[in-house]
Amino acid sequence: MASLFARWRADTTVRQTVRLLSAVGLAAFVAWLINLQEPGWALITSVIVTQNSITDTISKGRDQLVGTLIGASVSIVPITLIAVLHWPLWIAFTLAFVPLAVLVSWKPEARMGVVTLMIAILFPTNNSPYLQPVERVLAILIGVGVSTVVTYVVLHEQARRDAFRSAAQTVRQIVDMLQKARSRDVGWPQIQDMNDDCAASLRKVQAALEEARREHWRPLEARDPMLARLPQGLRQLQIDALVVARALLSLPDGAVAIDPQEVATIRAGMQRGFGWIIERCESEAVARTGEDRRVAAGVISALPSLSATGDPTIRFLVGILLADLKQLIGLLGDDDTERPAPDPT
Known part of the structure; x- marks a missing residue:
C-alpha cells in the first residue's frame, strides 16, 4: 500500500488533477462565501493559474494580477x-x-489588462459601472490566492523527490556514456548525443531544486544541504565523464589506456560507486530516510587507486573522475571518514 501511494504521488498527472480540483473547489467556496456577483471569473482564474510547480503558479498568478490591476x-x-x-x-x-x-x-505578461478593460466596458451591468472592474479584481485575487495556497499545501515537497529521481536518471546516463566509450561501440557524435541527454536530465534536477527553494521560507542550504549541493556534484561528474569518454575514443588502436590487470578492479569499484549513488537517489526520491555514514565510507574505501602504468592522460582523467565520484558519494552519505573519532571518555 505504501509503495502504491508513493507511485500515486509521483504521477504528475494525478498530482496536477488533485491540485486543480482543489483550487477550483476552494475558489468556488470563497466566491460563494463573499457573495461575488460573477464567481465564474474566480474559477477560470484558478484553472489558469494552478500549474505543476510553485514557480510557474507564482509567475502565472503575478501576470494575471498585474494585468488585471492595470486593466x-x-x-x-x-x-x-x-x-x-x-x-x-x-x-x-x-x-x-x-x-x-x-x-x-511591449509587455505581453500584461495581456489580462485588455481582457479586464473589455469586460468592464463592453459587458453591461445593472449595478454601478465602477463596480465591474472592482468585481474583476476581487475575482482575480480569489483565483490567484487560492491557486497559490493549493500549490503550496496540496502534495507538498514533491520537488525534492523529483530532483533525486532525475539525479538517478542522470547518473545512469553517465554510466552508459562511459561504458559505450570504453567498449568503443560508438563514435564521438553518439557520445555527444548521450551527453546532451544527460545535460537535459541535469536541467530537470536544477529545475526541481529551484522549485524546492520556494517550498519553504528557510534557505535550502540550511534545511537540506545535500539537495542544495546535488546539481553541482552531478554536473562535475558529467563533465568528467565526457572528457574521459573523449580521451578513450581518441586513443590509437592497440594503445594501453590503463594496466589491463587494473581494469577489472577499477570497473568493479566504479560500478559499485555509481550503483550506490543511483540507489541512494532512488531511495531519497521515495522518502527522506537518511543514511548511515559508515555505508558511504565503505563504498569510498572500495574505490580503486591507480598505478603509474598505462596512458598518462587517461590515468590523470580517470583519477579526477574517481575523486569527484568520491566527493559525490561523501555528499550523499555525509562521509565521516575524515572526522575525528569520538572521545571514549
Whole structure:
C-alpha cells in the first residue's frame, strides 16, 4: 500500500488533477462565501493559474494580477467619460484600448489588462459601472490566492523527490556514456548525443531544486544541504565523464589506456560507486530516510587507486573522475571518514 501511494504521488498527472480540483473547489467556496456577483471569473482564474510547480503558479498568478490591476485602473477613464461626460461608448473604449494595446505589445505578461478593460466596458451591468472592474479584481485575487495556497499545501515537497529521481536518471546516463566509450561501440557524435541527454536530465534536477527553494521560507542550504549541493556534484561528474569518454575514443588502436590487470578492479569499484549513488537517489526520491555514514565510507574505501602504468592522460582523467565520484558519494552519505573519532571518555 505504501509503495502504491508513493507511485500515486509521483504521477504528475494525478498530482496536477488533485491540485486543480482543489483550487477550483476552494475558489468556488470563497466566491460563494463573499457573495461575488460573477464567481465564474474566480474559477477560470484558478484553472489558469494552478500549474505543476510553485514557480510557474507564482509567475502565472503575478501576470494575471498585474494585468488585471492595470486593466481595472485604465477602465476608470472610459467609464467616467461615458457616465459623466456622455461620450459614445466606442470612442471612449478606443481611447483607453489603444495605449493599453501598445503596453501589451511591449509587455505581453500584461495581456489580462485588455481582457479586464473589455469586460468592464463592453459587458453591461445593472449595478454601478465602477463596480465591474472592482468585481474583476476581487475575482482575480480569489483565483490567484487560492491557486497559490493549493500549490503550496496540496502534495507538498514533491520537488525534492523529483530532483533525486532525475539525479538517478542522470547518473545512469553517465554510466552508459562511459561504458559505450570504453567498449568503443560508438563514435564521438553518439557520445555527444548521450551527453546532451544527460545535460537535459541535469536541467530537470536544477529545475526541481529551484522549485524546492520556494517550498519553504528557510534557505535550502540550511534545511537540506545535500539537495542544495546535488546539481553541482552531478554536473562535475558529467563533465568528467565526457572528457574521459573523449580521451578513450581518441586513443590509437592497440594503445594501453590503463594496466589491463587494473581494469577489472577499477570497473568493479566504479560500478559499485555509481550503483550506490543511483540507489541512494532512488531511495531519497521515495522518502527522506537518511543514511548511515559508515555505508558511504565503505563504498569510498572500495574505490580503486591507480598505478603509474598505462596512458598518462587517461590515468590523470580517470583519477579526477574517481575523486569527484568520491566527493559525490561523501555528499550523499555525509562521509565521516575524515572526522575525528569520538572521545571514549
